Amino acid sequence: MTSFRDIFGSHFDSEMSQRPTSVLAACVWIPLFPLRCEEARHEGLAGYPIALLAPDTTRKLWQVSPLARHAGVKPGMTVSQAIGLCPTLRLIEPDPVHYDEQFSKLLSALTEVSPVVEPAELGSAYVGTDGLEGIFGSPGKIIEAIKRMLESWNVGMSEAGSTVQHSNFPTFRLGFALGKFTAWVAASRAKRSEAIVVPIGEEQKFLASQPIAVLPLDPDIHRRLRQLGIRTLGALAALPEEAIAAQFGSVGRRLWLLAAGRITEPVVGRVSPEPIVAALAFFTPVGERELLSHSLDQLIARALRHPRRIGWRVHALRLRADLDGSGSWLATILLKDPSADAARIAAPLKIRLEQSPPTGAVERLVLEFTAFAPGTSELQLFARDAQAAARAGQQRALQSAAREIRMRIKRSSLYHIIEVQPWSRLPERRYALIDYEP
Amino acid sequence: MVAPARTPLRTDRLRAVNAPKPVALEWDASGVLSVSKVGKIEAILETWRIDDEWWRQPIARAYMEVMLEGGKRLVLFQDLITGEWFSQMP
Numbered sequence: 268m269t270s271f272r273d274i275f276g277s278h279f280d281s282e283m284s285q286r287p288t289s290v291l292a293a294c295v296w297i298p299l300f301p302l303r304c305e306e307a308r309h310e311g312l313a314g315y316p317i318a319l320l321a322p323d324t325t326r327k328l329w330q331v332s333p334l335a336r337h338a339g340v341k342p343g344m345t346v347s348q349a350i351g352l353c354p355t356l357r358l359i360e361p362d363p364v365h366y367d368e369q370f371s372k373l374l375s376a377l378t379e380v381s382p383v384v385e386p387a388e389l390g391s392a393y394v395g396t397d398g399l400e401g402i403f404g405s406p407g408k409i410i411e412a413i414k415r416m417l418e419s420w421n422v423g424m425s426e427a428g429s430t431v432q433h434s435n436f437p438t439f440r441l442g443f444a445l446g447k448f449t450a451w452v453a454a455s456r457a458k459r460s461e462a463i464v465v466p467i468g469e470e471q472k473f474l475a476s477q478p479i480a481v482l483p484l485d486p487d488i489h490r491r492l493r494q495l496g497i498r499t500l501g502a503l504a505a506l507p508e509e510a511i512a513a514q515f516g517s518v519g520r521r522l523w524l525l526a527a528g529r530i531t532e533p534v535v536g537r538v539s540p541e542p543i544v545a546a547l548a549f550f551t552p553v554g555e556r557e558l559l560s561h562s563l564d565q566l567i568a569r570a571l572r573h574p575r576r577i578g579w580r581v582h583a584l585r586l587r588a589d590l591d592g593s594g595s596w597l598a599t600i601l602l603k604d605p606s607a608d609a610a611r612i613a614a615p616l617k618i619r620l621e622q623s624p625p626t627g628a629v630e631r632l633v634l635e636f637t638a639f640a641p642g643t644s645e646l647q648l649f650a651r652d653a654q655a656a657a658r659a660g661q662q663r664a665l666q667s668a669a670r671e672i673r674m675r676i677k678r679s680s681l682y683h684i685i686e687v688q689p690w691s692r693l694p695e696r697r698y699a700l701i702d703y704e705p
Numbered sequence: 706m707v708a709p710a711r712t713p714l715r716t717d718r719l720r721a722v723n724a725p726k727p728v729a730l731e732w733d734a735s736g737v738l739s740v741s742k743v744g745k746i747e748a749i750l751e752t753w754r755i756d757d758e759w760w761r762q763p764i765a766r767a768y769m770e771v772m773l774e775g776g777k778r779l780v781l782f783q784d785l786i787t788g789e790w791f792s793q794m795p
């Protein structure tokens with residue numbers, strides 16, 4: 268099996284030929300997606316300078332709002348540096364699972380427009396638009412259809428419990444062009460909630476005036492290109508391809524091809540996996556609900572481990588029981604929020620088992636995952652595997668404990684310790700407590 | 706790390722850890738130094754001085770780490786600008 272990575276990091280292999288592709292691409296980009304998700308669910312937050320803490324142990328800033336950036340705060344700064352520059356800065360603990368969920372919903376909304384949707388990174392996705400002109404009409408009409416879907420996704424966020432005004436919802440930028448790279452560059456140059464359409468055949472002209480920062484460059488190559496006085500893609504493309512390849516190797520050659528508009532990367536959609544089935548036959552028919560519940564947990568764990576499930580969250584599932592004699596029992600569940608967490612998948616089925624249990628003893632129990640929601644590269648880190656399930660479990664346990672403490676003593680008394688000036692000679696300046704409300 | 710959730714953390718709700726607490730030092734009749742409402746000082750383990758931030762709000766402190774009666778250790782310092790005494794955890 269041959270496999271390689273394209274310039275955007277997408278993984279290609281021989282299965283690619285089985286996936287739907289599209290050379291006409293619309294790029295949907297929501298800059299600072301996690302930060303926008305937080306603004307969308309916290310009323311009034313958008314009016315303050317805010318920063319998200321990194322979702323690791325460094326306790327440095329991850330994403331910074333334009334207001335905070337205006338005060339000099341930058342990603343990668345320590346909390347103390349940031350507060351020193353901007354005393355009104357509001358710090359937010361990251362919630363990667365929430366961002367993944369919102370991004371999954373965004374991808375689901377986009378699949379209403381086109382079956383070919385490729386997630387790039389959190390807040391950025393490509394929609395394949397080959398053939399859509401037959402349904403919607405001109406590229407402008409296709410863009411309008413995508414905008415409508417993004418609006419419905421925003422409304423969905425509102426219905427998910429946010430009390431925030433609609434104007435605070437994430438604003439997107441759209442680019443429409445031949446190939447992913449040109450579509451991305453167009454989206455990156457678009458104004459808020461607007462689109463740039465690059466007509467077919469005008470890619471080189473459009474790209475020529477764009478800054479080299481739009482290329483997927485590492486900082487070293489970026490610096491060297493600037494030292495050589497190369498500021499735009501047009502300036503790069505004007506140099507001989509071989510000269511660039513001699514200076515920067517194969518990476519340089521790829522950059523040159525991109526800058527010259529010689530590469531047309533197609534959008535590669537994902538094929539939904541076939542249903543995953545896990546079954547358990549009992550030696551003697553079982554009627555006890557506890558045993559059935561335990562068996563259900565085993566079936567879910569087995570189905571989640573199935574290789575076809577990797578990269579996907581379960582959206583719909585079916586539990587079937589063959590009863591002693593000739594009867595059967597069936598429960599069909601559509602999860603409101605697609606999940607790869609065993610407990611969240613099991614919960615509605617267990618409720619069904621409690622409320623309307625099988626009418627006889629069960630001989631065979633069959634679990635089917637019948638529909639899936641796509642994941643992203645971020646989901647691999649945060650929400651799609653056993654580690655993520657453990658993380659979600661710990662999070663729920665923390666939430667439950669915090670709720671209990673609040674109920675008992677009527678106030679929050681949980682805090683995070685953060686480093687403020689760990690190098691300070693004054694002990695009280697080294698660490699601080701901030702409220703922790705999971 | 707478990708990804709903690711998402712309530713905005715306001716910087717005006719930052720609380721210092723190990724903030725200095727004002728204390729009073731007093732000599733009893735037998736000449737033993739004690740920290741008011743805390744206990745008698747058995748021994749002075751270490752002393753040091755910090756002069757800092759002369760360019761904005763000058764800080765000048767004389768520190769001493771002491772052992773109290775019963776073995777508890779405590780850091781005391783005198784603010785050399787105001788003359789007040791404070792205690793901190795070691």
